Amino acid sequence: MDYDKQKVASLPTIRRLPAYLTVLRQIDTADKETVSSSYIADKLKLEPIQVRKDIAVTGCEGRTKVGYLVTDLIDAIERYLGWDSNKQAVLVGVGHLGSALLGYPGFMKYGLQIVAAFDASPKVVGSIVHDQKVLPMDDMPETVQQLDIIMGVLTVPAEFAQSVADKLISSGISAIWNFSPVTLEVPEGVVVQNEDLSSGLAVLSVRSSRTRKW
Amino acid sequence: MDYDKQKVASLPTIRRLPAYLTVLRQIDTADKETVSSSYIADKLKLEPIQVRKDIAVTGCEGRTKVGYLVTDLIDAIERYLGWDSNKQAVLVGVGHLGSALLGYPGFMKYGLQIVAAFDASPKVVGSIVHDQKVLPMDDMPETVQQLDIIMGVLTVPAEFAQSVADKLISSGISAIWNFSPVTLEVPEGVVVQNEDLSSGLAVLSVRSSRTRKW
Numbered sequence: 001m002d003y004d005k006q007k008v009a010s011l012p013t014i015r016r017l018p019a020y021l022t023v024l025r026q027i028d029t030a031d032k033e034t035v036s037s038s039y040i041a042d043k044l045k046l047e048p049i050q051v052r053k054d055i056a057v058t059g060c061e062g063r064t065k066v067g068y069l070v071t072d073l074i075d076a077i078e079r080y081l082g083w084d085s086n087k088q089a090v091l092v093g094v095g096h097l098g099s100a101l102l103g104y105p106g107f108m109k110y111g112l113q114i115v116a117a118f119d120a121s122p123k124v125v126g127s128i129v130h131d132q133k134v135l136p137m138d139d140m141p142e143t144v145q146q147l148d149i150i151m152g153v154l155t156v157p158a159e160f161a162q163s164v165a166d167k168l169i170s171s172g173i174s175a176i177w178n179f180s181p182v183t184l185e186v187p188e189g190v191v192v193q194n195e196d197l198s199s200g201l202a203v204l205s206v207r208s209s210r211t212r213k214w
Numbered sequence: 215m216d217y218d219k220q221k222v223a224s225l226p227t228i229r230r231l232p233a234y235l236t237v238l239r240q241i242d243t244a245d246k247e248t249v250s251s252s253y254i255a256d257k258l259k260l261e262p263i264q265v266r267k268d269i270a271v272t273g274c275e276g277r278t279k280v281g282y283l284v285t286d287l288i289d290a291i292e293r294y295l296g297w298d299s300n301k302q303a304v305l306v307g308v309g310h311l312g313s314a315l316l317g318y319p320g321f322m323k324y325g326l327q328i329v330a331a332f333d334a335s336p337k338v339v340g341s342i343v344h345d346q347k348v349l350p351m352d353d354m355p356e357t358v359q360q361l362d363i364i365m366g367v368l369t370v371p372a373e374f375a376q377s378v379a380d381k382l383i384s385s386g387i388s389a390i391w392n393f394s395p396v397t398l399e400v401p402e403g404v405v406v407q408n409e410d411l412s413s414g415l416a417v418l419s420v421r422s423s424r425t426r427k428w
Binding site for chain 1 (some may be wrong): 223225228229231232233236237240257258260268288294295296297300310311313316317318320321323324326344363365366388391395396397405407408409410411412413414415416417418419420422423
């Protein structure tokens, strides 16, 4: 595998790569050492050419009539996504969603570790949520700076999202995973990924209304 | 507004429409009755032409130099997404994520009402989660049929996702909002929307690694 062959991928490609990992991890490599683009395409209802193009950005090369080595391909995708090493993040807003994310075992698979959780409410601060002691917001800047953390998970109510984002950024956070339904204004160099459940529901609503009326 | 002008939209368009709603709902219409495509584009870091094309699928028409009436545009998008009427759904799997979704106040804004929650674990069945009494899985088929529900929210662990999906479908569910990291096999006519947090994290990982190493 030649990592110099890694390319800059389009957003749709990047969004699909984790699904490839899910399919690959479901393969028992004791039974099946190699996998074809058609196999992955079939599982995810994509075109094989699309799968081959997406995989090409990771630098992993398949062989004609053999396909990709499953373990090689998993390594290549994880490396491309930066999921082969541990990344630390802080979470702000320990409500329903924040608590669910703190307890989500899947993040470790993506190399993401939430090392500290903060909340503004005195009712929540000090409580233990999924083995994390919730800390007061005032402690956030010091934690971020001492541990040199660059990623923040934002799960606060909409009306507080911008001010908390500002505070995260001034503390040194440069990547925000935003679960609040708000468009954040951030300075250049700060990356925001909005996780808006309503997008998925929109797609489901429209697609299912074509097959049958609600 | 001419609803006959509604068109079939691409998936990226459908995914963007809820973000337009978020921007529009933040506008105080007592102050500002109309909105331009440039205003929306600026808030969401899109191109105005993209915004105009997306809005065109809803059948809502703007006027030159005036823009769209905010309330008209909200109505048109909600109607296009089918969010102007209530849709009932059942949820299966009352773990961390399932509980968070049951308590998510935002769903009502999208016209989605989770009317019953089911779980297989005797430890969870009978408990009250966000005002919903958790019911045993055996009650699911009857509930779905009696209330003529077509949508199921799937928040079970990966290893149970396919068998629970099969059970939902045989009970009459034809639209599944799947939060399990599994590719479901479903018969034709059943619509699945996968909500995979790892896609968003992938985008954030790759984009932020371009600006700075983790």
